[in-house]
């Protein structure tokens with residue numbers, strides 16, 4: 001067991017009611033609450049109610065998407081066994097989604113979804129090994145587009161006005177610079193004092209199951225987590241949830257276990273319909289393989305009768321992940337310009353000359369809605 005405390009879940013968010021019990025998201029319940037096939041049938045029946053509940057709650061005031069970094073990832077993980085690519089790697093672009101809404105008191109709230117500190121993500125055991133073995137210069141493999149703080153500056157959002165940060169799961173994440181630490185962190189250049197947080201007022205929202213996974217890492221999970229980076233987090237900056245919660249009008253976190261036990265998806269009701277976002281799949285067509293032109297995907301889908309292609313680096317609970325992707329597809333509206341659902345892979349497959357045969361047929365690129373409102377940066381600009 002890893003040296004992390006047991007933390008109680010928060011009750012600060014509104015629980016959504018339709019799917020929690022059905023999926024057995026209560027900690028301590030058996031993990032196979034229902035046989036996977038029965039769960040799939042139950043999800044298919046219940047998803048429209050959950051979608052109605054989300055849509056009835058309203059819409060956020062603004063949503064925008066910011067590119068962070070494009071980097072290689074094994075084809076056999078991203079597209080599991082479906083792609084017939086001769087190349088071992090595909091490329092994905094990590095993106096951050098910024099969501100704003102007005103809460104019940106009329107106060108503007110800001111959520112950063114997938115605000116990865118990608119400099120620190122490199123120390124994830126899997127990526128550290130990959131890097132050590134790679135003979136090519138870094139610049140050939142990865143392209144940085146921007147940083148979390150740089151993008152917020154461009155949007156006029158002051159770091160202190162970020163209320164929430166959340167990830168669909170905590171693979172590769174080192175959250176210390178986001179929410180700060182209670183003790184010095186010499187590896188981050190702070191050997192005397194704790195790390196000052198980028199976001200002094202934000203809480204990191206995670207599923208309780210994700211936290212529990214990190215406390216008890218299994219060998220299948222070890223390559224993907226940086227558990228030591230959670231040890232000195234201030235506990236009041238963590239908000240654990242069990243299952244589906246509504247953060248604000250048209251903004252929900254939906255438990256989508258499978259890729260990890262505590263995986264979740266962002267669901268947004270926007271002017272272009274409902275979107276979901278996660279890393280359950282790496283391409284828009286991962287949720288619609290029958291229309292894919294990536295060699296192998298359509299064939300795989302038809303031959304095996306599979307409706308989705310899993311992002312399969314760990315396959316912690318493959319049938320759950322499959323069901324979760326079907327849930328995302330049932331919640332999302334169809335895209336206006338492509339025959340795929342609005343399931344946005346927050347690490348999206350990106351064309352690269354080193355990856356012939358795995359170019360995406362369709363890309364979403366991001367989610368845009370309403371207006372992102374800058375907050376308190378005006379004064380700082382004058383001072384600068």
Ligand SMILES: [Zn+2]
Pocket residue numbers: 169171224259279313
């Ligand atoms: Zn992952």
